[in-house]
Amino acid sequence: MTATPRRALIVVDVQQEYFDGPLQIQYPSRDDALANIVTAIDAATSAGIPIVVVQHTYPDGTPVFAEGTPGWQLHPSIVEAAPASARHVRKQFGSVFAGTDVADWLAGHDVDTITIVGFMANNCDIATAVEAEGLGLASEILSDATGTIHLANEAGTVSAEDLHRTLMVLLQSNFAAVATTADWRTALDSGSALTKNNLVSSAVEGSTALV
Secondary structure, three states, rough: OOOOOEEEEEEEEEEEOOOOOOOOOEEEOOOHHHHHHHHHHEEEEHHHOEEEEEEEEEOOOOOOOOOOOOHHOHHHHHHHHHHOOEEEEEEEOOOOOOOHHHHHHHHHHOOOEEEEEEEEEEHHHHHHHHHHHOOOEEEEEEEEEEEEEEEEEOOOEOOHHHHHHHHHOOOOOOOHHOOOHHHHHHHHHOOOOOOOOOHHHHHHHHHHHHH
């Protein structure tokens, strides 16, 4: 029998920068994603699961996330939903572990599995899941409680929807169990782990599916 995961919910950077300005979430709908993030917070609070609320912070004068600016603020829905017991952390790198005490705090709460929600899947969420592997933590990511942006640079162009779908497949192949918020709540109620694939079986299935 698989042991019940000892989860913590990591709420990553649900800040106004992602609702106004150049970093607006484009897929899925940022309002839908926000509603699912709040649902996850409520479910975790009811289940007694530790919650970490992360806020990306740069110094005054930087273009985004400058401390004290409107875009730096947490979305009001998160401020309202987060319980008093939630751990509030500021970070300046992609991963929530880099330059913070989050890993030690999770260890102190006997956590072995983190559930990642928030923004963005294409930056801080994937960075967090990758670093969690090296820390011996299992990761889950709720596909409808995060989001991505359109990207274009010297390497090419990709739509937010294509990027999001690709990242979910990538994460499921190795770094995190991917699920909807509804499926995660079902797993929470039953005390069960979400199913994560692995790189070898994903590669074998991919080679067949794309022939």
